[in-house]
Amino acid sequence: MCAWFLVLSVLLVIIYRFVPVPFTPLMAARAIENIGNDKELEFSHDWVCIDEISPNLQKAVIASEDANFLNHYGFDFSAMKKAYQNNARGKRIKGGSTISQQTAKNVFLWQGRSYIRKAFEAYFTVLIELFWPKERIMEVYLNSIEMGNNVYGAQAAAHHWYQNTAADLTKLQAAGIAAILPNPRKFKAKNSSGFIERRKGRIMKRMNYVKLDYLEQ
Numbered sequence: 001m002c003a004w005f006l007v008l009s010v011l012l013v014i015i016y017r018f019v020p021v022p023f024t025p026l027m028a029a030r031a032i033e034n035i036g037n038d039k040e041l042e043f044s045h046d047w048v049c050i051d052e053i054s055p056n057l058q059k060a061v062i063a064s065e066d067a068n069f070l071n072h073y074g075f076d077f078s079a080m081k082k083a084y085q086n087n088a089r090g091k092r093i094k095g096g097s098t099i100s101q102q103t104a105k106n107v108f109l110w111q112g113r114s115y116i117r118k119a120f121e122a123y124f125t126v127l128i129e130l131f132w133p134k135e136r137i138m139e140v141y142l143n144s145i146e147m148g149n150n151v152y153g154a155q156a157a158a159h160h161w162y163q164n165t166a167a168d169l170t171k172l173q174a175a176g177i178a179a180i181l182p183n184p185r186k187f188k189a190k191n192s193s194g195f196i197e198r199r200k201g202r203i204m205k206r207m208n209y210v211k212l213d214y215l216e217q
Contacts (some may be wrong), residue, residue, distance in 0.1 A: 050139040060178035063206035
């Protein structure tokens with residue numbers, strides 16, 4: 001059984017190295033949730049290649065979610081330590097998850113905080129770091145994550161929030177989308193609260209220091 005899981009999981013990761021991810025467990029969970037609450041089954045997800053996603057958004061999510069994305073191998077232990085210390089002091093809960101970990105969770109796993117799920121998340125994080133280049137991880141991440149209520153991926157988010165395309169997102173618009181990622185169903189990227197507006201400003205400042213090495217190769 002374990003051998004089959006290992007073979008199939010590696011095969012799936014290799015396939016997704018080249019093939020767009022059509023659907024994720026989170027998308028399925030949200031759809032079931034809407035049906036259970038007698039809500040209209042809305043769903044917005046349009047896959048675009050990394051060349052059609054503005055570098056502004058790529059820089060914004062790095063500045064917001066994972067400053068060391070281009071340098072680590074899936075896990076940022078210094079960020080994890082800082083998150084643990086902040087949580088222990090009773091500050092706002094922070095997870096310390098990298099973009100690679102979030103990608104592994106969103107594409108391959110169910111939602112939750114159990115130790116079993118975290119173990120599988122670590123396993124798939126190792127696999128995608130092993131088989132995917134950073135550019136591909138970013139591409140899958142920006143096409144798969146939730147960026148609004150029933151809105152998934154950069155293209156759908158750009159249209160939903162700004163009537164724009166992912167390729168043409170401005171620096172401010174990109175920061176707006178990145179700012180809501182901790183809770184995209186609660187926060188608004190446009191006409192935002194004071195909290196999100198301040199977060200946008202901090203992200204925009206950090207974006208100035210982000211260099212996308214894979215675009216320069």
